Amino acid sequence: MATTKNPALSNNQKYDRCYILTVGNYSTGRGLRLASNETPDPLQLTFSVDKNSDHKHNRGNSASIEVYNLSADQQLLLDDDFLELELYVGYNNGEGAKLLVKGNVTDRSTIKRGTDSITQLIVGEGYTNLTTSRISQIVAPGQTVADVFNTIVDNMPGVARGSIVGTNLNSPIIHGWRLSGTPKEELDKLARAYNLEYHITNDTLTVTDLNQPNSKSTVNVPIISQDTGMIEQPFRITDKARISKKDKRRRPGVQVKWLLDAAVLPSSLVRIEHGTYSGFYRVSSVRFSGEFRGGRWDCELQCHIMQDEDLVVLN
Structure with missing residues (x-):
């Protein structure tokens, strides 16, 4: 069967690497921006980012990012407890840098390795929205599972609704649904009860049936x-x-x-x-x-x- 496909980048368009790293305090607006294209001698940067489709059995998407040889002033900007991070990576000779990870810095440290000073940032996607507040609310009888998910999202102001699809989402909540916990706890409980998967990626909630895609369309698939x-x-x-x-x-x-x-x-x-x-x-x-x-x-x-x-x- 034929399908409309997205012509992915060829090998010869995947060699000129680039990155844009932004780290800042979301309460004061102070922050740090590093872009490989904006300096003749960009800093070395390494990363490992893990994402998965089912967060009810784990802590969610996470990342470890290391930046080499920040200046003293740059390190001082990271000496804060309320840091958010965005990392874009890609290819200059292709489609440019794309968003790879966006989340809260949950830990940071700096070590010396030979002549290099290496600053490591540990990031959790959606960490603050998922874990630092509590919901106390009752979803009325007769509403659906999808309505409960939407209510939880309404209590996470930094998270948008993405694809919320699944056969059980239209199931009515006969006796209502009590929400009494963190958004993470409530999402886990709801997804387990109705055999659904959910994840928060790039500040967007996605919900699907087990082993099912967020869209059935094969148009523009990589x-x-x-x-x-x-x-x-x-x-x-x-x-x-x-x-x-x-x-x-x-x-x-x-x-x-x-x-x-x-x-x-x-x-x-x-x-x-x-x-x-x-x-x-x-x-x-x-x-x-x-x-x-x-x-x-x-x-x-x-x-x-x-x-x-x-x-x-x-x-």
């Missing part, structure tokens, strides 16, 4: 192939999802490594083009790894194959 930067060939993985072998929602899993593309998001669709692995897949988790000067600049995806009923394919 293509992972040798021509677009596949690194090594895909391989099968053991499904660690909490789904029994007899459950129809269970899908075969594949892991693949690709030259970095920050636009890859949990629960979204990608298309792999490589022999018997060719097909549409739903991203269950992705790890981004990068070193601005040399070393890695890639993403490792764990995906699950989609079947015809999971998709809307345009002929």
Whole structure:
């Protein structure tokens, strides 16, 4: 079957690396901006970012970012308890820098390694919104599961509604639903009760059925192939999802490594083009790894194959 595809960047468009890092205090407006294109001698920067489609069994998306040899004045700007961080990465000769991670700095430290001073920033996406406030509210009887999710989002002013899709979302809440905990606790409880997955990525809440994509459309789906930067060939993985072998929602899993593309998001669709692995897949988790000067600049995806009923394919 034919489909409208997004022509991903070719290998020769994925070599001129760039980054933009912004760290600031959201209460005072003081902050630090580092952009590799704005100086003839950009600082070395490395990162490891983990994102997954189901946050009810973990603490959510996280990142570790290291910046080398900040000045004393720059380090002083990071000596704060209310820091937010945004990191964009990409290619100057391609589509430019794309948002990779946006969240709250939960820990920071600086160490010496030889002649280098290395500042490490640990980031949790949505951390403040998820954990620092409490909800005390009752959703009235007769409303739906989707209404409960929307009520929780209303109590997280920094989080937007993304795709909220799933067969159980229209289920009525017969006896009402009491919210009494942090947004994270309430999202976990609701997702477990109705067999849903949720994640907060780039300050946006996404909710789906287990092992289902946030959109069934295959239009503009990223293509992972040798021509677009596949690194090594895909391989099968053991499904660690909490789904029994007899459950129809269970899908075969594949892991693949690709030259970095920050636009890859949990629960979204990608298309792999490589022999018997060719097909549409739903991203269950992705790890981004990068070193601005040399070393890695890639993403490792764990995906699950989609079947015809999971998709809307345009002929």
